[in-house]
Amino acid sequence: MKLFNSLAGAVAIALCAPAHATFFGNVQGGAEFPQGAISFADSLVSYTVGRGGVTAENKVPSRALGVPDSTAGSATHSVTLGDGGNIVLEFIDNRLTGSGNNAFDIWIFEVGPDVEDTFIDISKDGVNWTSVGKVFGSTAGIDIDKFGFGTADLFRYIRLTDDTNEGDQVGPSAGADIDAVGAISTRTPPPPPSDVSEPSMLPLLFAMIAGGWVTTRRGRRGVL
Numbered sequence: 001m002k003l004f005n006s007l008a009g010a011v012a013i014a015l016c017a018p019a020h021a022t023f024f025g026n027v028q029g030g031a032e033f034p035q036g037a038i039s040f041a042d043s044l045v046s047y048t049v050g051r052g053g054v055t056a057e058n059k060v061p062s063r064a065l066g067v068p069d070s071t072a073g074s075a076t077h078s079v080t081l082g083d084g085g086n087i088v089l090e091f092i093d094n095r096l097t098g099s100g101n102n103a104f105d106i107w108i109f110e111v112g113p114d115v116e117d118t119f120i121d122i123s124k125d126g127v128n129w130t131s132v133g134k135v136f137g138s139t140a141g142i143d144i145d146k147f148g149f150g151t152a153d154l155f156r157y158i159r160l161t162d163d164t165n166e167g168d169q170v171g172p173s174a175g176a177d178i179d180a181v182g183a184i185s186t187r188t189p190p191p192p193p194s195d196v197s198e199p200s201m202l203p204l205l206f207a208m209i210a211g212g213w214v215t216t217r218r219g220r221r222g223v224l
Helices: 002-016 202-223
Strands: 022-026 029-033 043-048 086-090 106-110 118-123 129-135 139-142 157-162 177-183
Touching: 022 106, 029 106, 029 177, 106 118, 106 129, 129 139, 157 177
Parallel strands: none
Antiparallel strands: 022 029, 043 086, 086 157, 106 139, 106 177, 118 129, 118 157
16 A cells, blocks of 8 residues: 555656746746646635725636736736735645745735735645745745745645735725745645555454354354
């Protein structure tokens, strides 16, 4: 079983690793992602829109998932957090980790004509969070190693919170506009337990007990 799990993990890594790094970005900036499109957050956990009167067309949280697709100076493919709002995203097929050096590990694609700061928190379990500072608007990166993390740390969740003291506080797109969140330093998660279960010992145990009981009964009948 251990051999099966090890092989499954190796196959998963081989399938997820592209031949070379892929650049994602626009004229506002970008970064190379060694694992390609798999590096980006791909599940929404929660979205709490902040103050400021954000309009319905800007409150589509799924726009923060996957690879960046907003054009420079436009927020039509992003979700607006609102003044002080936040969004929590999850990495399903990969995990954010440290690089072991001072290189950027996270890249935040904050778009739109107004540069707005965003606080960043990361979590392994979605319950306990660690602040790793903030990005100062536009596309920008964060090195989580300088906060004490390394290649052995695997983070599944990331939370982005608009800095209420920066940028527009009132308007249809008030607050940070998030297009995508990518893990430059990333690893595939450990493989799940195999669906092939070990043979149960209970039926065998019951059979042995029953067999012993029958033998004993027959022996007693022979004596009688």
